[in-house]
Amino acid sequence: MKKQKNPPGLALRLRAAERLDALLKGANFAPFSSSEIAEGRDRALANRLVTTALRRHGQINLMLAKYLDKGIPKKSGPLEAILRLSLAHLVFLPELGDHSAIFLAVEAARKDTRSQPFAKLVNAVLRRAQGEAHQLRHLPHQALFPAALGPLWRDTYGEDAIEAFAAALLDGAPLDLTLKDNDPDLIEALGATPILADTVRIESRDKPVEALPGYAEGRWWVQDAAAAIPARLIRLAPGARVLDLCAAPGGKTAQLAKAGYKVTALDNDAERMKRLGENLVRLGYTAEIVMADALEWQPDEPFDAILLDAPCSATGTFRRHAEVVWHRSVADIAGRAVIQKRFISRALGWLKSGGTLVYCVCSLEPQEGEAHLDWLSARDDVQLDPVLPAELPGLEAAVRPDGTVRTHPGLPVPSALSGESGTLDGFFVARLVRR
Numbered sequence: 001m002k003k004q005k006n007p008p009g010l011a012l013r014l015r016a017a018e019r020l021d022a023l024l025k026g027a028n029f030a031p032f033s034s035s036e037i038a039e040g041r042d043r044a045l046a047n048r049l050v051t052t053a054l055r056r057h058g059q060i061n062l063m064l065a066k067y068l069d070k071g072i073p074k075k076s077g078p079l080e081a082i083l084r085l086s087l088a089h090l091v092f093l094p095e096l097g098d099h100s101a102i103f104l105a106v107e108a109a110r111k112d113t114r115s116q117p118f119a120k121l122v123n124a125v126l127r128r129a130q131g132e133a134h135q136l137r138h139l140p141h142q143a144l145f146p147a148a149l150g151p152l153w154r155d156t157y158g159e160d161a162i163e164a165f166a167a168a169l170l171d172g173a174p175l176d177l178t179l180k181d182n183d184p185d186l187i188e189a190l191g192a193t194p195i196l197a198d199t200v201r202i203e204s205r206d207k208p209v210e211a212l213p214g215y216a217e218g219r220w221w222v223q224d225a226a227a228a229i230p231a232r233l234i235r236l237a238p239g240a241r242v243l244d245l246c247a248a249p250g251g252k253t254a255q256l257a258k259a260g261y262k263v264t265a266l267d268n269d270a271e272r273m274k275r276l277g278e279n280l281v282r283l284g285y286t287a288e289i290v291m292a293d294a295l296e297w298q299p300d301e302p303f304d305a306i307l308l309d310a311p312c313s314a315t316g317t318f319r320r321h322a323e324v325v326w327h328r329s330v331a332d333i334a335g336r337a338v339i340q341k342r343f344i345s346r347a348l349g350w351l352k353s354g355g356t357l358v359y360c361v362c363s364l365e366p367q368e369g370e371a372h373l374d375w376l377s378a379r380d381d382v383q384l385d386p387v388l389p390a391e392l393p394g395l396e397a398a399v400r401p402d403g404t405v406r407t408h409p410g411l412p413v414p415s416a417l418s419g420e421s422g423t424l425d426g427f428f429v430a431r432l433v434r435r
């Protein structure tokens with residue numbers, strides 16, 4: 001029988017390998033959109049392959065170490081991505097069929113001159129994995145996270161944290177929306193469950209975000225339930241001047257506008273600021289938009305409040321960005337903590353006396369959150385304004401005895417309807433007052 005030049009499924013496999021290859025080189029995960037892969041089932045399959053390879057990255061590391069004595073061959077182009085996708089398929093997505101996993105991997109390797117010499121190796125690795133798939137499916141959950149982070153998380157979040165975080169990683173994140181108005185008809189049309197304040201949760205959906213009810217009319221925006229907490233902790237009268245520092249793509253800007261503040265949104269990333277502008281137009285909110293480097297910019301007059309969502313390691317977002325934990329080194333985290341202090345110092349200088357600074361990061365690392373408190377307590381221009389548990393109805397457990405807020409993917413989220421409704425991104429939030 002004549003071999004087909006482009007067997008069914010190969011084009012999709014190549015697209016998925018290309019996406020995973022970019023992620024292995026440091027890109028951030030974004031699912032394939034309908035403009036990239038028009039057919040819904042193909043798009044879902046490509047996204048499933050890439051997300052499974054990403055979520056199982058640490059366990060796949062163990063498999064590669066076992067089957068490749070000398071590691072991934074140098075200058076082999078997409079070989080690593082092809083192997084990872086196929087191991088993910090073979091071991092964790094058996095319902096897709098073993099044969100296609102091996103066949104498509106070999107064919108994909110043959111399509112690139114750099115990986116083509118290793119096509120036989122691909123076949124050999126995958127045949128071995130096929131024979132051992134049952135054991136591979138039970139590799140330890142500790143391997144799902146980098147060795148440098150696991151012990152630190154255990155110390156910070158308790159013995160059971162790794163198991164809980166692993167379950168959250170493998171489940172992935174639901175879609176959380178912040179509503180402009182709490183309309184029960186809209187919530188029902190969305191198939192959503194109210195969870196906290198104006199946040200609702202959609203557990204599963206078969207449509208892209210843009211096709212959900214109310215999107216085009218600007219009736220809600222996508223925002224994790226934990227990410228919606230910091231802006232709610234600014235409690236000023238409408239009309240107060242509030243700076244959203246590090247604002248793009250604008251989830252918190254929208255909340256501040258909804259609260260009726262006079263908002264200035266500042267960020268230095270042009271692409272992300274474009275999205276912020278588009279989001280505000282869709283939602284019908286306004287803000288003064290400033291494209292500037294926060295480490296150089298100076299306001300004309302001080303603010304009543306500043307929300308500082310500082311650049312951070314983002315390890316708290318691993319449910320939707322499984323790659324982040326593998327992209328960060330311990331030195332990287334320490335470096336970010338230094339920059340965060342510079343942002344905090346500058347922000348304090350832009351506040352009126354008595355003004356509020358809400359500092360937050362979507363990081364699980366105490367170095368980027370709790371550890372800043374020691375440094376802050378040594379300063380005489382600022383003090384902690386403790387958050388009261390009653391300010392976060394339903395999520396009182398996230399408020400620490402010192403009045404800071406800590407969420408993590410092991411913290412259950414209450415749901416008025418179903419008791420518990422999954423987990424949250426990891427966030428640290430501290431509310432401070434300028435003396």
Ligand SMILES: C[S@@+](CC[C@H](N)C(=O)[O-])C[C@H]1O[C@@H](n2cnc3c(N)ncnc32)[C@H](O)[C@@H]1O
Nearest residue numbers: 246247248249250251252267268269293294309
């Ligand atoms: C955690 S994200 C902000 C998310 C945003 N607050 C939201 O809720 O949609 C951090 C932001 O900091 C911005 N950033 C990083 N360094 C900056 C700098 N030196 N000046 C201004 N913005 C900066 C990044 O472009 C990024 O958009």
